[in-house]
Amino acid sequence: MKIGGAEALLKALEHEGVEVVFGIPGGASMPIYDPLVDKSSIRHVLCRHEQGAGHAAEGYAWATGKVGVCMATSGPGATNLVTPLADAKMDSVPLVAITGQVPTPVVGNDAFQEADITGITMPITKHNFLVKDPADIVETVREAFHIASTGRPGPVLIDLPKDVLLAETTWRWPEHIGLPGYKPTTKGNNRQVVEAVKLILQAKRPVLYVGGGVIKADAYAELAQLVTTGRLPMVTTLMARGAFPDSHELNLGMPGMHGSYTAVTAMQKADLLVALGARFDDRVTGKLAAFAPDAAIVHVDIDPAEIGKNRTADVPIVGDCRDVIAKMVAELTTRQEAGGGVPDRSAWLAQLEEWQRLYPYRYDQQPGGPLKPQYCVERLHHFAGDDTIVVAGVGQHQMYASQYWRFEKPRHWINSGGLGTMGFAVPAALGAKVGQPDKRVVAIDGDGCFQMTAQELATSTTERIPFITAILNNGYLGMVRQWQELFFDERYSGVWLDPDVPDYVKLAEAYGAVGLRVDTPEEVDTVIEKAYAITDQSVVIDFRVDPAEMVFPMVPAGGSNDDIILGPDAIQRTADPAEGPIV
Amino acid sequence: MSSGGGTLHTISVLVEDKPGVLTRVAGLFAARGFNIDSLAVGATETAGLSRMTIVVNVDLKPLEQVTKQLNKLINVIKILEHDPGTAVERELMLVKVRAAGDDRARVLEIADVFRVNVVDVTHSTLTLEATGKPEKLEALLELVGGFGVVELSRTGRIALARGDRGIRERVLKAAGG
Numbered sequence: 001m002k003i004g005g006a007e008a009l010l011k012a013l014e015h016e017g018v019e020v021v022f023g024i025p026g027g028a029s030m031p032i033y034d035p036l037v038d039k040s041s042i043r044h045v046l047c048r049h050e051q052g053a054g055h056a057a058e059g060y061a062w063a064t065g066k067v068g069v070c071m072a073t074s075g076p077g078a079t080n081l082v083t084p085l086a087d088a089k090m091d092s093v094p095l096v097a098i099t100g101q102v103p104t105p106v107v108g109n110d111a112f113q114e115a116d117i118t119g120i121t122m123p124i125t126k127h128n129f130l131v132k133d134p135a136d137i138v139e140t141v142r143e144a145f146h147i148a149s150t151g152r153p154g155p156v157l158i159d160l161p162k163d164v165l166l167a168e169t170t171w172r173w174p175e176h177i178g179l180p181g182y183k184p185t186t187k188g189n190n191r192q193v194v195e196a197v198k199l200i201l202q203a204k205r206p207v208l209y210v211g212g213g214v215i216k217a218d219a220y221a222e223l224a225q226l227v228t229t230g231r232l233p234m235v236t237t238l239m240a241r242g243a244f245p246d247s248h249e250l251n252l253g254m255p256g257m258h259g260s261y262t263a264v265t266a267m268q269k270a271d272l273l274v275a276l277g278a279r280f281d282d283r284v285t286g287k288l289a290a291f292a293p294d295a296a297i298v299h300v301d302i303d304p305a306e307i308g309k310n311r312t313a314d315v316p317i318v319g320d321c322r323d324v325i326a327k328m329v330a331e332l333t334t335r336q337e338a339g340g341g342v343p344d345r346s347a348w349l350a351q352l353e354e355w356q357r358l359y360p361y362r363y364d365q366q367p368g369g370p371l372k373p374q375y376c377v378e379r380l381h382h383f384a385g386d387d388t389i390v391v392a393g394v395g396q397h398q399m400y401a402s403q404y405w406r407f408e409k410p411r412h413w414i415n416s417g418g419l420g421t422m423g424f425a426v427p428a429a430l431g432a433k434v435g436q437p438d439k440r441v442v443a444i445d446g447d448g449c450f451q452m453t454a455q456e457l458a459t460s461t462t463e464r465i466p467f468i469t470a471i472l473n474n475g476y477l478g479m480v481r482q483w484q485e486l487f488f489d490e491r492y493s494g495v496w497l498d499p500d501v502p503d504y505v506k507l508a509e510a511y512g513a514v515g516l517r518v519d520t521p522e523e524v525d526t527v528i529e530k531a532y533a534i535t536d537q538s539v540v541i542d543f544r545v546d547p548a549e550m551v552f553p554m555v556p557a558g559g560s561n562d563d564i565i566l567g568p569d570a571i572q573r574t575a576d577p578a579e580g581p582i583v
Numbered sequence: 584m585s586s587g588g589g590t591l592h593t594i595s596v597l598v599e600d601k602p603g604v605l606t607r608v609a610g611l612f613a614a615r616g617f618n619i620d621s622l623a624v625g626a627t628e629t630a631g632l633s634r635m636t637i638v639v640n641v642d643l644k645p646l647e648q649v650t651k652q653l654n655k656l657i658n659v660i661k662i663l664e665h666d667p668g669t670a671v672e673r674e675l676m677l678v679k680v681r682a683a684g685d686d687r688a689r690v691l692e693i694a695d696v697f698r699v700n701v702v703d704v705t706h707s708t709l710t711l712e713a714t715g716k717p718e719k720l721e722a723l724l725e726l727v728g729g730f731g732v733v734e735l736s737r738t739g740r741i742a743l744a745r746g747d748r749g750i751r752e753r754v755l756k757a758a759g760g
Contacts, residue, residue, distance in 0.1 A: 181659050181660045
């Protein structure tokens with residue numbers, strides 16, 4: 001069957017199960033938009049900026065586990081996708097980006113709206129393709145989806161010159177995928193699993209260090225079995241929030257720079273860390289040389305390059321978390337049944353319980369006093385229920401969201417972890433709502449972040465994709481302000497935004513959303529209930545929060561996790577920036 | 584000759600012969616600030632596959648990370664890091680040496696001792712073609728350098744492991760699992 005290249009592309013996307021594409025058209029990609037009129041079932045969500053389209057596709061992928069698809073034209077359209085691609089690479093988000101390109105005869109000639117997007121995105125994609133023959137379009141789409149969604153997931157870009165999209169080709173769905181150099185190891189080595197389980201049974205102070213890989217592998221049931229079978233305390237990283245219920249007594253919460261005292265300290269004092277789909281990121285380990293000094297390491301990851309990258313593993317296991325954890329559960333069950341049950345670790349568990357009791361997350365909301373951002377998050381959670389999807393940008397509000405929301409289910413927490421992309425929340429919330437239309441989506445955002453991508457509220461209104469944005473508006477780039485207060489002798493520089501500019505209520509209304517404002521703690525509940533009752537329109541809540549509030553606990557960057565600080569009084573302020581944190 | 588305080592490693596990389604593969608491979612080294620000492624690419628016994636021989640000066644741990652990252656490239660089929668002494672390593676060098684007057688006989692004598700070919704002659708220069716182990720080429724260069732080198736071109740090292748097996752039958756050395 002002869003069809004046009006663009007039609008072949010859309011048909012191939014349909015074969016891959018694509019229902020929605022987030023994008024913006026342009027000269028080079030216009031051929032794709034013509035068959036969208038009447039020859040394709042795919043929904044195109046017209047975003048207002050390509051970065052928004054990219055983050056929306058990411059949000060969709062986070063919320064559904066499916067591959068998110070975004071589309072842009074050549075040149076500036078494509079370069080605007082750079083940030084979402086880099087974000088998806090760092091957070092292993094399955095993404096396929098389709099870009100138009102100038103026609104093949106002028107590729108390399110500095111044609112209008114030309115950019116070498118395959119060259120530009122090489123280090124920030126898992127793989128990318130420049131398709132020069134219309135006969136290769138379908139096979140390339142198939143390979144791109146396979147690469148994006150298997151092994152360690154990640155972004156793949158397909159660059160399609162305009163003449164290739166306009167040319168005729170023969171439709172044929174390839175039976176086999178020809179990628180001789182791509183064979184991810186998914187099955188964990190059984191002998192290594194046995195070694196890991198032996199270490200678990202010997203350990204007196206074990207901690208499971210659960211990372212985003214558990215979510216990617218949909219390994220929640222297996223993880224729950226491992227935790228309960230072995231009575232093993234565990235932490236969930238920023239990428240793994242919701243992989244296991246926060247309400248469970250063995251869940252110590254989030255580790256890392258702004259993690260809970262118990263999660264951070266449990267890892268420091270552990271004699272065994274079992275890393276499951278986690279990568280010993282600097283935000284978790286603090287000063288690497290001082291991290292968990294007494295712990296043996298079991299490291300499970302589907303990416304061999306993660307194992308031993310930052311911390312040497314005593315038992316490395318390459319494989320999919322679901323497969324490996326299931327094998328661990330089976331082995332652990334057998335050995336515990338043969339050897340008299342779960343080893344006695346009551347002293348360790350009692351110690352953890354004591355830390356949790358003594359050092360919970362803490363803030364002080366005085367009635368009539370300045371509105372605390374933590375209180376806003378707690379109340380947003382209180383009225384939300386477990387089925388609400390929470391999306392955050394990057395900064396103080398992201399940490400408050402992770403700390404004070406109680407996550408009970410996987411894929412209900414979406415944020416930019418590795419790259420730390422400000423402006424992620426609004427477009428990602430849009431994409432999440434498209435993927436999970438029956439669930440309430442709440443973007444908890446900062447005023448700095450919000451202004452970077454707020455234009456996607458227009459997309460929300462015109463495409464009827466309603467979600468709630470809760471701006472924790474302190475009028476500052478708050479995290480930078482916090483560091484300047486603590487480590488640069490309160491010399492504030494380039495951080496004041498002004499809480500009144502723009503007027504967020506008017507801005508929301510201008511975009512066709514409902515705008516609400518909260519100035520005092522007493523108004524919080526009423527406004528949240530009002531916002532949650534609106535389901536056919538997006539809502540923006542402008543929470544006027546205390547700019548002096550800071551995120552704690554805190555491990556100063558470059559410092560040891562032993563030096564975790566619980567509140568502002570314990571900070572050693574320094575006038576000399578050279579003695580301050582590194583990154 | 585090379586930067587960094589590490590040691591020289593020779594790596595063979597079997598890749599799909601597709602546009603951009605060289606950039607992808609070189610980019611992984613560049614992104615980590617490693618200087619490639621030499622890189623040679625050519626066809627292999629299998630159509631559609633090319634073989635790169637990369638010599639890089641780096642410590643073992645960062646090298647292991649680069650090797651793992653290389654292995655993640657979709658177009659990379661196989662990687663082999665050669666242990667010193669277990670591989671045949673060769674390089675081709677063309678060097679144009681000043682050789683007028685009495686110097687001509689001396690340069691020809693050196694060429695004879697090293698069994699290298701004279702491939703071009705002018706009144707004032709001799710161009711030598713030398714192949715061999717990297718150490719041999721270094722020694723030759725050291726000797727003719729005194730006469731004055733007008734121009735020098737080297738292919739970079741190529742290598743095959745000793746023994747009866749090809750690279751595709753060998754396991755990735757640094758994969759760790």
